[in-house]
Amino acid sequence: MIFLYFDPGLGAMIVQAVVAAAAGVLLFSKGVMYKVKSFFGLIKEKEDTYDSIDIDEKDTDVNDKEK
């Protein structure tokens, strides 16, 4: 059950399919560009204060199995 106490906006629910498709194309083309650039050695490692969106679980003691 999803319990929701505010209106998510119908348009916003529908539009996500299109947003995701556009995002998919963009991410794919960026990935390709990255590979091409790194093949020619054009990638400079940038100094970055942000880490990635993904949480690295290796260094935690979480061993739970996926449901």
Place this chain on the structure above:
Amino acid sequence: MTKKNSTAHEASFRDPSGYMFYDAGSLRRVINPIYFQQYYRLKDSRFFSTLIEKGLLISHEETSASEKQIIITPEKIPFITNPYEWSFEQFKQAALLTLKIQKYALSKGFILKDASAYNITFHKGKPIFIDTLSFDFYEENTPWRAYKQFITHFFGPLVLAKYHGTDIFKMLQTHIDGIPVKMIASMLPRKTKLSSTLFTNIHLLANMESKHSEDYKAETKVAKLSRKAQNNILDSLFNYIKNLQLNEATEWGNYYTKTNYEATAFEAKKELIRKWTVTLQPQKLIDIGGNDGTFARTVLDQVPHVIVTDIDGNSVDHNYRQVQKNKETNMLPFVCDVLQPAPGVGFNNTERASLIERLKEYAPDVTMALALIHHITLSGNVPFEKSAEFFAAFSKHLIIEFPTREDSWVVSLLVRKREFINHFDFYNEANFEAGFKNYFSLEKKEVVAGTKRILYLYKNNKDVG
């Protein structure tokens, strides 16, 4: 805080899953039976503990559990800042944290059921998620219900700030549920339609929202969205926000190279401040108008919790970057205009407390106001007594710097008054002291060597906090 015995927190009534309340000084959270299933799954699957270990979610302890309610006690946060008080960098990191948590939740079969910017605040030098009950079960192939909220609370304001400056964040004071999508779209330059990310996430969203706004019976079928597709949305928003820069991003205005006094005087001022502060042994200190925290940093190793505010978002950004670079955990920077501090907003005007109320609750042992009073008095036309009243509302001790009429900045502020310059004849040492006398008793007074400025140490006549 003890005055708030066992009363519900004013900001937690929207979510039926539970609410916050004050229990003799401690803030605790009640979980209602409607949320028990979620809570136990989040707890037993170690979802909570992973996020807590990673420093992404505020830690909590289970205080009691019965069939009627579970009570948890979260770690205490000394001071809550609101989104309209964040600098660009802070806002950005809060948005990225939200996406990061949602992506992780999704991988574990949960979602963030809301993406309110108020779910995040700054604690120990970084953003942290504070609404422990914001998670719910993920239902396969459903779109993210909090997507629109993420756009109106985070993505929209950030993109608008790029084009219009960070004053845009103040719009959140009047729009507690974020800036409406249509308004965001209307304020963006036309060329933003050429960006696939901005076109789909803002312009198209705005169109779809107006198109479907009259579906009163919720009859239209909601589209499906795979988990992979949702991850694409999250990844692309994350990448976009990560690379977002302010158009107006001036190099941090090198304030201290423009000071009107010599390096030795600068050091003398630092030394004096440190000496006075250390004797007072404060637990909490606030520096109002503290720029990038240069002076507050001279006592950072002596004071467990330090707040530095400034009107200039660039300075706050610069301060925040230093906090992260030096891994300082006891420094909290935020944006504040003393002449117009954040008001109480939301339902009953109490949902988000005003700055003054939060400062009273915080009750700093020492308040610093360096090179500030001439701005309040001469730019804001605030009489000395009024300024004293402001500081007296929350300060136990006040270290305040008074630049005399001979100080070159005061001279400059005065000449800009042109034909009204005579109206400001009251700006002098004697009147300053007379104004503050009604609220404070003088403890120390010293001219900063090599400057035309006087440093005062005052003690509040009344007990505060």
